[in-house]
Amino acid sequence: MGALKSLNKYFLRYKWRLIAGFFIVIAARVFAVFNVDIVGDIVNDVETYIESGDSNLDGLKDSMLFKLGLLLGAALLSGFFTFLMRQLIIVVSRFIEADLKDDVYAQYQRLSLGFYKKNRTGDLMNRISEDVTKVRMYLGPAIMYLLQALVLFAVVIPYMVRMAPSLAAYTLIPLPILSIAIYKLSRAIHVRSTIVQEYLSKLTTFTQESFSGISVIKAYTLEPNTFRDFATLSEDSKQKNLNLVKVQAFFFPLMIGLIGASNLIVIFVGGQQYIDGTIAELGTLVEFIMYVNMLTWPVATVGWVTSIIKAAEASQIRINEFLEIEPDIVNTVTEHTPINGAIAFKDVTFTYEDTLITALKNISFTVQPGQTLAVIGPTGSGKSTILELIGRLYDVTSGSITIDGTDVKMLNLNDFRSEIGYVPQDAFLFSDTIGENIKFGKTDATDEEVYAFAKAASVHHNIIDFKDGYDTVLGERGITLSGGQKQRVSIARALIGSPKILLLDDSLSAVDTETEEEILNNLQQLTTNTTTIIVSHRISSAKNADQIIILEDGKITQQGSHNQLITKEGYYKELYVKQLDEKEM
Numbered sequence: 019m020g021a022l023k024s025l026n027k028y029f030l031r032y033k034w035r036l037i038a039g040f041f042i043v044i045a046a047r048v049f050a051v052f053n054v055d056i057v058g059d060i061v062n063d064v065e066t067y068i069e070s071g072d073s074n075l076d077g078l079k080d081s082m083l084f085k086l087g088l089l090l091g092a093a094l095l096s097g098f099f100t101f102l103m104r105q106l107i108i109v110v111s112r113f114i115e116a117d118l119k120d121d122v123y124a125q126y127q128r129l130s131l132g133f134y135k136k137n138r139t140g141d142l143m144n145r146i147s148e149d150v151t152k153v154r155m156y157l158g159p160a161i162m163y164l165l166q167a168l169v170l171f172a173v174v175i176p177y178m179v180r181m182a183p184s185l186a187a188y189t190l191i192p193l194p195i196l197s198i199a200i201y202k203l204s205r206a207i208h209v210r211s212t213i214v215q216e217y218l219s220k221l222t223t224f225t226q227e228s229f230s231g232i233s234v235i236k237a238y239t240l241e242p243n244t245f246r247d248f249a250t251l252s253e254d255s256k257q258k259n260l261n262l263v264k265v266q267a268f269f270f271p272l273m274i275g276l277i278g279a280s281n282l283i284v285i286f287v288g289g290q291q292y293i294d295g296t297i298a299e300l301g302t303l304v305e306f307i308m309y310v311n312m313l314t315w316p317v318a319t320v321g322w323v324t325s326i327i328k329a330a331e332a333s334q335i336r337i338n339e340f341l342e343i344e345p346d347i348v349n350t351v352t353e354h355t356p357i358n359g360a361i362a363f364k365d366v367t368f369t370y371e372d373t374l375i376t377a378l379k380n381i382s383f384t385v386q387p388g389q390t391l392a393v394i395g396p397t398g399s400g401k402s403t404i405l406e407l408i409g410r411l412y413d414v415t416s417g418s419i420t421i422d423g424t425d426v427k428m429l430n431l432n433d434f435r436s437e438i439g440y441v442p443q444d445a446f447l448f449s450d451t452i453g454e455n456i457k458f459g460k461t462d463a464t465d466e467e468v469y470a471f472a473k474a475a476s477v478h479h480n481i482i483d484f485k486d487g488y489d490t491v492l493g494e495r496g497i498t499l500s501g502g503q504k505q506r507v508s509i510a511r512a513l514i515g516s517p518k519i520l521l522l523d524d525s526l527s528a529v530d531t532e533t534e535e536e537i538l539n540n541l542q543q544l545t546t547n548t549t550t551i552i553v554s555h556r557i558s559s560a561k562n563a564d565q566i567i568i569l570e571d572g573k574i575t576q577q578g579s580h581n582q583l584i585t586k587e588g589y590y591k592e593l594y595v596k597q598l599d600e601k602e603m
């Protein structure tokens with residue numbers, strides 16, 4: 019139960035509703051028990067009337083009518099309080115579920131990029147859906163049923179013992195057996211339903227992936243293979259479901275069997291005791307049968323609830339472990355730290371923790387504020403890593419990165435990131451309108467600003483050609499932009515915030531050379547006060563940069579301006595000659 023203690027703070031948040039819920043549970047159960055008492059009374063009245071041999075029915079009729087009225091009143095009140103009880107306790111569990119989801123999501127936002135590289139999307143999704151749902155079952159139904167059961171035991175059992183002690187003992191004997199059996203069955207159901215859930219996730223992931231990769235599947239006529247794989251997975255899933263259904267099928271027969279056994283005991287033992295006079299009134303037998311039926315479900319819930327609590331505890335342990343993870347990158351500086359944009363790498367080495375690939379080896383370079391640096395190099399040489407380190411998506415393994423002479427770790431992270439315009443290689447656009455996607459770079463931007471920066475990124479003319487212009491929705495239900503259009507919308511998003519540092523990761527690779535030139539010219543005008551780093555495979559993107567570095571296998575092998583580098587033997591000159599030849603062809 020240790021892990022579940024961390025939920026206490028949420029309980030405290032809604033304590034008044036829970037306290038009210040507690041009293042209402044008592045009221046609902048008391049009225050339910052009152053009903054049984056009245057039924058017992060009615061039977062006793064009839065018995066007394068028959069035994070008295072009185073031929074006048076009027077007195078009996080009046081008293082029965084009155085008691086039936088009471089019965090109706092108590093049933094209505096019990097129903098009303100049961101409704102209120104669910105409204106309070108189940109609603110609180112929904113509130114806490116939402117709070118917990120918010121906390122889990124907030125932690126996702128806090129964690130650094132490295133965390134996401136180490137964990138699979140499915141597992142990340144599970145924590146916010148599956149695990150939280152299991153905890154909610156404890157917060158709502160488990161607590162409500164347990165409370166209901168405890169109140170009922172506290173009211174009914176002493177009453178039964180007082181009425182007929184030995185009959186009470188006989189009747190109550192099967193109930194703990196029922197509770198233990200239901201607990202064991204619930205555990206078995208839980209284990210099997212977890213497996214079913216895993217298969218459901220596999221099926222969902224499989225289907226999702228086939229939807230995303232539908233063009234590849236069709237182009238390579240992979241439909242039969244995909245279908246075969248799906249059918250195998252579906253068959254396995256069906257088998258697991260059948261295993262689950264088998265144990266689930268025991269649940270109600272077990273309950274009905276044990277209720278039947280208790281009823282038989284009441285009738286058999288109670289009948290004998292009535293005959294030999296140990297029990298004076300027939301009403302007692304009727305009340306006992308009603309109590310046994312009333313107690314069966316709460317007794318079963320004790321077993322069921324115990325298994326829910328166990329499952330919730332396992333989920334809460336996972337949630338707690340996750341909430342306690344500290345992000346690798348933390349902001350330790352609270353005061354504002356405006357920057358000018360001078361970047362210096364000093365002996366920077368960086369190893370990715372998950373793959374242990376050393377992407378950068380003793381890198382040193384400096385860029386003055388407002389200057390442009392181009393980074394050129396073969397694929398996998400570490401170019402993107404440089405940009406990720408500048409944006410502090412990771413921290414260096416050794417060496418240092420300074421901005422205006424201050425170590426990046428000493429800058430206010432939020433301030434610093436707000437000064438950066440970053441266009442990653444796989445520029446991601448959200449399922450929103452094009453206009454809103456550009457505004458992500460500056461949430462209070464005016465429409466005029468959006469148009470101006472879309473023009474600077476040479477994408478305005480494409481956008482206005484769409485039927486809905488800037489209101490065109492992107493993503494699953496919307497339009498799909500071409501690779502080049504996506505890149506340019508992302509550039510507009512980076513530029514609109516007027517960043518001090520602009521990082522372009524191969525961001526012009528999907529546009530033709532004329533558009534590339536147009537954008538680079540616009541950038542030159544717009545970024546006189548912005549330090550720009552352009553990662554590229556194209557000489558055309560690098561040639562006008564103030565400084566170019568060549569990166570090979572994580573090391574700087576050449577450094578200089580375009581004019582200097584084309585005269586030196588090496589990667590840059592080779593690339594220049596190759597791309598010149600391609601252009602002439």
Ligand SMILES: Nc1ncnc2c1ncn2[C@@H]1O[C@H](COP(=O)(O)OP(=O)(O)OP(=O)(O)O)[C@@H](O)[C@H]1O
Pocket residue numbers: 135370372373375376377395396397398399400401402403404443
């Ligand atoms: N998130 C990551 N986790 C682990 N290893 C990574 C990660 N990102 C990159 N790497 C590895 O680090 C090395 C450098 O990668 P990087 O993306 O910086 O190269 P790049 O020069 O930008 O390549 P490209 O031109 O293909 O984009 C590669 O060997 C790559 O496999």
